[in-house]
Amino acid sequence: MRLPHPLYGLYERRLTASLPKGAVPHHIGVILDGNRRWARNLGASASTGHRRGAGRIADLLGWCEEVDVKVVTLWMLSTDNLARPREELDELLGIISDTVTDLSACGRWRIQVMGALDLLPQDAAQALLAAQERTRDVAGLHVNVAVGYGGRREIADAVRSLLREHAANGTSIEQLAESFDVDHIAEHLYTKGQPDPDLVIRTSGEQRLGGFLLWQSAHSEFYFCEAYWPDFRRVDFLRALRSYAARERRLGR
DSSP states (O other), X not given: OOOOHHHHHHHHHHXXXXXXXXXXXSEEEEEOOOHHHHHHHTTOOHHHHHHHHHTTHHHHHHHHHHXXXXXXXXXXXXXXXXXXXXXXXXXXXXXXXXHHHHHHHTSSSEEEEESOGGGXXXXXXXXXXXXXXXXXXXOSOEEEEEEEXXXXXXXXXXXXXXXXXXXXXXXXXXXXXXXXXXHHHHTTSTTTTSOOOSEEEEOTTOOSOTTTTTTGXXXXXXXXXXXXXXXXXXXXXXXXXXXXXXXXXXXXX
């Protein structure tokens, strides 16, 4: 529901005031979905939707800073998306590279790129890694940028890395099998050393993960928002936080 402007501001302030202290997610994952459908509804090109969606990311990161979220993971491009028509994919990768470069230039956020960069064109991969390096010493909000990312691919990469590590140390398959546990996988994920996401938000009304943070989201709370990503507002973000704060988190217990 779109509220008249004066009421919107009042409602937003009430939402903010209603959030209980100490109930803010430490790590939020966001599936930025709906750019193409938003553009289609306007009779515009897919790239128009992608650019509009890219322009919302800095707003989201600012909202996260306001409530003291520590880690945000943004799913900007999946491995499945790499099968899109070449013209659209090239435009999208250019938009993503420019957006991540701009985010790094702010000096506010520490960028970490996660995904199968070997599947991306070399110039896009280099631009993303340059943004990561530029913010290496930034102490602010940690922002994981998932590009060319798929949850199954991440787990396969983790297992591959684990096997290579043990092979280099001379560990036999039998010895590894005897000592193997879930922590071994976690230590080789793209997000190693980070807390798992407390809350995962998906825009556009789709109610599925689609392969996002499959391992890490075992105990996450999920919030599905009807708004397409380019229309995602601060009030939508606050509603997600309110929903999260109202839940009793049992964490599998």
